[in-house]
Amino acid sequence: MILVPCPNCGPRNSSDLRNTGEVVPRPDAATASLSEWRSYLYLRDNPAGWVTETWYCRSGCRTYFTIERNTATNEVRGLERT
Amino acid sequence: MSRHGYRYSAGKLLKHGVTRGDWPRMWSKPERRDSYDVVIVGGGLHGLATAYYLAKNHGITNVAVVDKGYLGGGGSGRNTAIVRSNYLTPEGVAFYDRSLQLYNTMASDLNLNVMLSRRGHLTLAHTDSALRTMTWRAEVNKLLDIDSSVIDPEEVKRLTPSLDVSSDTRYPILGALYHPPGGIVRHDAVVWGYARAADHLGVHLLQDTEVLDISCSGGDGPDGKGPGGRVTGVRTSRGDISAPVVVNCTAGWASLISNMAGVPLAITTHPLQAAVTEPCKVFLPTVVVSGSLHVYVSQTDRGELVFGASVDPIGTYRVNGTLEFTEELAGHVLELMPGISKMRLMRQWSGLCDMTPDYSPIMGFTAVDGYLVDVGWGTYGFKAGPVAGETMAETIATGRTADLIASFGIERFTEGDLVGEKGAAAVGH
Ligand SMILES: Cc1cc2nc3c(=O)[nH]c(=O)nc-3n(C[C@H](O)[C@H](O)[C@H](O)COP(=O)(O)OP(=O)(O)OC[C@H]3O[C@@H](n4cnc5c(N)ncnc54)[C@H](O)[C@@H]3O)c2cc1C
Ligand SMILES: [Zn+2]
Numbered sequence: 001m002i003l004v005p006c007p008n009c010g011p012r013n014s015s016d017l018r019n020t021g022e023v024v025p026r027p028d029a030a031t032a033s034l035s036e037w038r039s040y041l042y043l044r045d046n047p048a049g050w051v052t053e054t055w056y057c058r059s060g061c062r063t064y065f066t067i068e069r070n071t072a073t074n075e076v077r078g079l080e081r082t
Numbered sequence: 083m084s085r086h087g088y089r090y091s092a093g094k095l096l097k098h099g100v101t102r103g104d105w106p107r108m109w110s111k112p113e114r115r116d117s118y119d120v121v122i123v124g125g126g127l128h129g130l131a132t133a134y135y136l137a138k139n140h141g142i143t144n145v146a147v148v149d150k151g152y153l154g155g156g157g158s159g160r161n162t163a164i165v166r167s168n169y170l171t172p173e174g175v176a177f178y179d180r181s182l183q184l185y186n187t188m189a190s191d192l193n194l195n196v197m198l199s200r201r202g203h204l205t206l207a208h209t210d211s212a213l214r215t216m217t218w219r220a221e222v223n224k225l226l227d228i229d230s231s232v233i234d235p236e237e238v239k240r241l242t243p244s245l246d247v248s249s250d251t252r253y254p255i256l257g258a259l260y261h262p263p264g265g266i267v268r269h270d271a272v273v274w275g276y277a278r279a280a281d282h283l284g285v286h287l288l289q290d291t292e293v294l295d296i297s298c299s300g301g302d303g304p305d306g307k308g309p310g311g312r313v314t315g316v317r318t319s320r321g322d323i324s325a326p327v328v329v330n331c332t333a334g335w336a337s338l339i340s341n342m343a344g345v346p347l348a349i350t351t352h353p354l355q356a357a358v359t360e361p362c363k364v365f366l367p368t369v370v371v372s373g374s375l376h377v378y379v380s381q382t383d384r385g386e387l388v389f390g391a392s393v394d395p396i397g398t399y400r401v402n403g404t405l406e407f408t409e410e411l412a413g414h415v416l417e418l419m420p421g422i423s424k425m426r427l428m429r430q431w432s433g434l435c436d437m438t439p440d441y442s443p444i445m446g447f448t449a450v451d452g453y454l455v456d457v458g459w460g461t462y463g464f465k466a467g468p469v470a471g472e473t474m475a476e477t478i479a480t481g482r483t484a485d486l487i488a489s490f491g492i493e494r495f496t497e498g499d500l501v502g503e504k505g506a507a508a509v510g511h
Contacts, residue, residue, distance in 0.1 A: 001404065002396065015406055019396045021350065035496040042348035042439055042495040046337035048399040071351075071398045 002074050008061040018056040022046070023066055048072045087282055089193050108274055109281035114288055117324040118146045120478060121316055123293045123339055124331035125149030126158035127269075127464060128456050130276035130287075131471025132329060132478075137283035139472070140479035145285045146325075148318060150292035154273035157333050158464065160433035162356050162390045162511065164369055164380065165465040166203045166264030168223050168230045170215075170506035173489040174442065175226045177469060180486060182263060184468035192275035196267050197383070201368055203264025204242065205510050206418075207232075208253040208374040215505045216259040223261075233260045242368050244419050253374055253417055264369060266380050269464060276471070292319040296328055296342040298450060308344030309449035327478060329454045334399070334434025336457035343453045347444060348495045349436045352393040353400070354461050354511075355407045357430040359422075361385035371510035375414040378510055387425065389415060392509050393435055393461060401432040435460050440500040441507040445474065445490040446483045454478065455492060461511040462503075 002014040022044055027036045045051070050070050057063050068078045088106050098105060120136060122129040125147045136142040149155070167179035188196050207213040216232050223230035235247040238258045247255045281287055294317045301311020315324035330339045340347045366381040376391050389411055394404070408430060416423055437460045438444060444458035456474045459466065473484035483491065489501050 001406075014396055021397065034498070038496050038498050039346075043346045044337070044348065044350050045341070045346065046350050046397070047341075048335075048338055048351075072400065074398055074400050 002069075002076065004055055004076060005067065006055075006057045006060055006063065007065050008063055009057060012057070012060060016057070016059045018058050020054045020056055020064070023052045023054055108278040109287055112286040112288075114286065114291075114320065114323070115146070116322075117315070118286070119144040119325065120146075120327045120329065121323055121325040122147045122329045122331055123316065124156070124333065124335075125153040125277070125287060125289065126156045126331060126333060127154070127273050127276065127467035128158075128333070128459065128470050129329070129331035130273060130280055131467050132331060132456065132474045133285045133471075134276045134280040134283070135471045135475035136478060137280060137285055139475055142479055143284035146288050146323065147280070147285060148288045148291045148293055148316070148323075150290070150319070152289050153277050153287060154270060156335075157433045157435065157459070158273050158467070159270060160356070160431060161269055161464040162378070162380070162388050163266045163269040163464060164203070164264070164378070164511055165198070165267055166261055166510075167228055168203070168205075168219060168259060168261040168264065168506065170219050170222060170503055171442075171501050172222060172226060173501055174503050174506070175223060175228060177486050178465060179226070179228060180472070181466050181469035184472065185267060185465075188272070188275065188468065192279045194271055194275035194278065196271040196275055198265065198267045199383075200263050200265040202241065203261040203369045203510075204238065204371065205259040205261075206238070206255050206370065206372045207257045207259070208255060208372065210256070212373055213257055216257070219259055219506055228261075229263055230259065230261045233258055242366065242370060244365055244421060245370065246418060246420055251417065253372075266369060266382075272467065276467075288320075293339060293342070294318060296339070296453065297322075298343060298453075301344055301450060303344040307342075307450070311344070311450050313343065313450060313452035327452050327454065329456060329474065329478070331456045333436050333457060333459050333463065336436045336455070340455065340457070343448070343450050345448045345450055345453065345455070345492070347455070347457065347492070348438055349444070349458055350397040351399055352395075352397050352435050352437050353432045354390070354393045354435045355403055355430060355432045356388065356390040357408065357411060357427050358389070359387040359425045360428050362387075362425065370418070372414070372418060373509045375417055376509055377411060377414040377418070379415060379419075386428070387422070390511065393437060399434060401434060403430040403432055439495075441503040442501040443470070443490050444492050445470065445487045446477055446492070448492050460507065462507045464511075
């Protein structure tokens with residue numbers, strides 16, 4: 001089990017939330033080429049270590065927020081509302 | 083001691099049974115060379131099969147398969163061994179069907195009993211939309227000469243009497259996609275068979291050797307990595323190896339290896355769990371999958387029920403079992419087979435899966451010359467091992483992408499040309 005610290009609801013079991021994956025910088029809509037958009041959509045770093053990722057508090061306050069999680073150990077730190 | 087070319091036979095079995103003498107080792111422990119024509123990273127089924135077909139079909143034997151642990155220690159030793167070819171896209175169907183053909187003759191080709199059991203594969207439909215997708219799949223399958231059809235609940239009951247097909251259950255069974263050639267195989271034997279055969283042909287199997295970096299030159303990125311460059315070798319925990327061709331066959335770890343060459347992948351790593359019960363009298367003649375209930379089950383020759391489900395929803399490299407999985411699994415299996423409520427689970431385990439957005443693999447050349455990928459095997463890659471090895475070997479030997487894998491290229495993501503197999507691979511592996 002992973003305890004995810006929601007900024008509003010406090011620590012919640014990860015099954016109460018949805019993990020929407022690692023944070024990827026969004027390209028500039030005015031200038032991005034199609035292949036840049038698709039890279040943004042599909043390509044992932046997928047590291048075995050600390051990653052910044054977004055969670056959605058689907059059965060609580062419905063906020064999206066980011067935390068850092070170590071994907072090798074599932075240790076969690078930091079939090080920030082987005 | 084491994085004796086090259088030692089063949090198993092009924093006569094040898096009898097002799098060893100009587101004399102109780104030791105069998106020769108299945109493969110040797112070779113002295114590592116400083117350079118090879120091809121270095122394959124990952125000693126699972128895919129890496130071993132690629133090495134075997136390079137040697138067997140193309141005479142390329144100066145090949146090393148490098149694994150950080152032991153052969154088959156990844157997904158190849160943890161899967162639930164389902165083989166089938168009733169996929170959704172024509173590209174997928176043709177590809178997986180070639181693999182089934184190779185499985186059919188594998189025991190004699192590799193001189194090892196892989197216990198292939200083509201017992202029939204049922205994918206249950208509990209909703210109209212599931213029935214629709216199955217009819218779609220059946221039609222695509224039939225067009226490509228695959229034995230696959232949609233059957234009604236009475237036929238399901240006839241094939242698998244232990245299933246509850248009554249209409250007053252919470253998720254009534256409305257029909258099923260029936261695929262008679264689908265079944266299971268002994269996964270360890272398949273891995274060992276390819277390892278032994280590759281070793282006999284002169285391939286070096288280097289276990290306990292971790293790849294720490296891929297050396298490149300001339301690329302756009304740092305240290306000459308990335309597009310435009312070329313591979314020169316690998317750095318391992320046991321020293322450097324130079325090689326003009328490096329193949330990534332590391333499944334769940336594929337992104338880590340690919341990032342070493344500066345080639346990002348459309349992959350996230352998720353654990354997939356499975357569980358097995360105590361043995362009981364054999365009563366389940368088919369492999370049964372239920373997409374809506376997120377569960378599948380088959381019975382081994384020893385009588386254990388093997389269960390699996392979809393991948394864990396959170397990407398991680400940690401492979402521990404969770405209570406959520408066991409709870410959900412038990413609830414859903416009992417919906418289908420109330421009769422097994424007293425059976426006990428013996429073991430639960432988990433393995434890493436390299437999930438792609440379209441549930442199809444990523445295979446072939448990349449923007450780095452000499453660096454090839456055979457990854458993105460998700461929850462469905464065991465059945466594909468033989469054909470993946472065959473086509474990757476052809477691609478390496480001829481310098482031309484093999485026809486069967488042309489649509490699985492890495493460029494499909496940036497070109498927006500995905501091969502959507504989710505409807506046929508999300509739960510049933
Ligand atoms: C529970 C479960 C059930 C499954 N059920 C099915 C099924 O029923 N049917 C089906 O078709 N598929 C199934 N699969 C998927 C299937 O197991 C995999 O897709 C397949 O085994 C992948 O094989 P592979 O040879 O590519 O990778 P693996 O067997 O995972 O081998 C990769 C190897 O790479 C090595 N490696 C990693 N990093 C390094 C490094 N840095 N240096 C050196 N070596 C490294 C690892 O040690 C490992 O041995 C299942 C998977 C799981 C986990
Ligand atoms: Zn919340």
